[in-house]
Amino acid sequence: MAAASAVGYLFMKKKVPGGVMVGALVGTVVLNIGTGLAYMPAAARTIAQITAGAFIGASIRRSDVRRMPKLAKPAAILLCSMLILNLVLGVSIHATSGLDWMTSFFCAVPGGMSDTPIIAAEMGADGAAVAFMQFFRLLGGVGAFPAIIMAATRHEETVEPSELREEEAAPAAVRPSVPATVIVASLCGIAGKVSGIPVGTLIFSMAGTAALGLATGRAVIPMYLKRIAQVLSGAYIGSSIGLQELLDLRHLVLPVCLLVAAYLLNCFFVSAMLHRFCGMTRREAMLVSTPAGATDMALISGDLGISSLDLNVLQIIRMITVVTIFPQIIRLVVMFI
16 A cells, blocks of 8 residues: 555656556556565455545535436437447457457546546456556546647537536535445445446445435535545555556557547547537537546546536536446346357
8 A cells, every 4th residue: 555655646746647456556556566565455445436436426516417318318428428338349359359348348437547447456457457458548548638629629619518516505504524434335335346347336325325415415525535545446456466466468559559549530420420410519428528527528528618507517428327237238248249
């Protein structure tokens, strides 16, 4: 944990995309290769999933829920295109890398850097390969895509946002409670783990925390808890990587290029559909279609002069769907291959 925390903190300060988890993974791998002493118990994965689920659940507002039915068409276009691309890329990655089917599909999942590798590990995939591929997808999403979007929409006028996300304050007598959130998330997460449902720990934790927040306004997960979960995820995956596993990652250079290029093309294709059929501006549509994390895109959109309720809510819908439904679909597909 010391090595993971130190390098994770360093990477975060250097503003590396997904820095905390990537740094924790790198620190643990270096320790493991150098000394062979890296070890993380399975409980670390459970804690990381509970925290990740709670963080997603606590981010859901009543205004988001009210807006979701009105975004059915753009959400359907976005999610269907990403699911199809995920499956096609999974087949391509399997063919070009020799990775097993489960790992190949998870390498292409358009989820978060913190959530996807730990979910993949629970489903029996190679967490190291998934983390490696997800890092470069995130790197492209936050590093290259915004510049490409600005270049492609340079003649588009920046529209002042007419709708901002409603931050609904809890009544004065009701304040967000970290202990209450942690207790609810933990109990629901444990119930999900016992249920045997794939990714049940994260799904149940997310659902319980969302219910608490929507019903009482008390759900909150501070950023430091998310950082701890990222360190646990990185350390857990990194502890399973030795020198041979690290050398095996060299076979993923071609799949990485394929992954980033495919998501870039998908960004242009889906944004054109959202622009034509849903009335979004090109810039907003391209941001919605960018394969970065929901939190990252919320920050990047502000830098590009876009700050709309629809963009934020669509990112939340994508985040929820990717961690709850995509793993189940992947499991079914792998069962029939």
